[in-house]
Amino acid sequence: MVDYDLLGKTELSIHGIVLQNADLGGVADVVAQVLGLHRSDVLVTDVRGEHLVLDILQKGLDPSKLVGREKDLFIALSALPGVSLRPDARTDSRGLLSWVAADPAIAREGLDEAAGMAGDLQERLGRLVTVFATGTEINNGQVKDTNSPAIRERLESNGYAVSLGGTLRDDEHFIAGRIRERAEEGFSLIVTTGGVGAEVKDKTIEALLLLDPDAATPTIVKYELGVGRHVHKNEVRIGVARVLDATVVALPGPTDEVLLGLGALLKALAESERNKVALAERIASVLRTRLQEKVHAHH
Incomplete structure (x- = not known):
């Protein structure tokens, strides 16, 4: 009742x-x-x-x-x-x-x-989604945001109502603030793409941890610290957090990885999985497999 x-x-x-x-x-x-x-x-x-x-x-x-x-x-x-x-x-x-x-x-x-x-x-509210892209290269017009429209198309075909939130600059406090705003507005699912890499400019995982210190952030791939661009960070991670009543999912930048991770997320949600650790691991598992396939194909 x-x-x-x-x-x-x-x-x-x-x-x-x-x-x-x-x-x-x-x-x-x-x-x-x-x-x-x-x-x-x-x-x-x-x-x-x-x-x-x-x-x-x-x-x-x-x-x-x-x-x-x-x-x-x-x-x-x-x-x-x-x-x-x-x-x-x-x-x-x-x-x-x-x-x-x-x-x-x-x-x-x-x-x-x-x-x-x-x-x-409650069911309708549970299908309200907002999508953010991140990245300076998108903000300054160098790169077109192909992820947000692709996510919207996939989610809408699965019965979700999707709002595009625009592009977030690479600043963890700014990202966290915008996510918090959307959670307060009643969105049940917030998806971000990009900013989860092993470079200094990547701030999305840090933003999730500001909002939810217990966010699940499994590693997808690890690099040798101090080599190339990986001076301060050496991991690519995805993240799943809870902010108020919203589930926040941080996916990578490449569109093929975004759609692969999104597919794993949708499958888990269809099975009524809501635990953030379980959701994150479902997404991370398929992305790790994809990266391994890419490495083998390269060699």
Whole structure:
């Protein structure tokens, strides 16, 4: 069952309740027990004549525990010493808490419909993707970004809604900031290409680790440190991180490797794999095999 946010509508009033030397802590205990709430999240905030007000602090609630519980609540309250209820007693609230007094049959039908809509919405949100390319050579117009359109085509053919985020300059803080922005906007999958190599200018993996220190960053190929351009780094890695509710995947630059890694990612997601270490290793495995094939063909 989907949990719903109270959205600030947290008061539950009981009209027609008569208290005589009653223990208000006991009243809160009963309300929490009957409505399936945490006891620490139920407070009696006001008593005026035959009107009692409770404040519910719990942010998210399972509505199935609330629907039609008014009668059960009144029976339980009436069993407390010093508490009685008038024949016309009623609960009153706005928003989700008003379901306490709802007709169970009608309310449950509405709940089922709402749960279906929430499930559909969650599925659609789970297919929102944004794609970034990285690289100075793309930013300055030397090289055309062929990766982003290719990724969009592949993802859209698999039912994803894709937004192209443009090109990111080779700066880990800038890359991390843009990824974080898209995660905050609700994208569930963020794909980057390039910037995962063994040169000083490659900053994408560093950006992922800024956002998620536990990101999975398996090595694809390793070079001898200090040889050629590999002065400070000697590994090509890919990365999979979690940023808020988004999965962030950093793929290499060459388009054939991008599409190969993307294929492994899509297959894993279709199998409901969400563990970042497992996802990263699935992608890394096919890329290592491809690089080995390239090396053998070269020799």
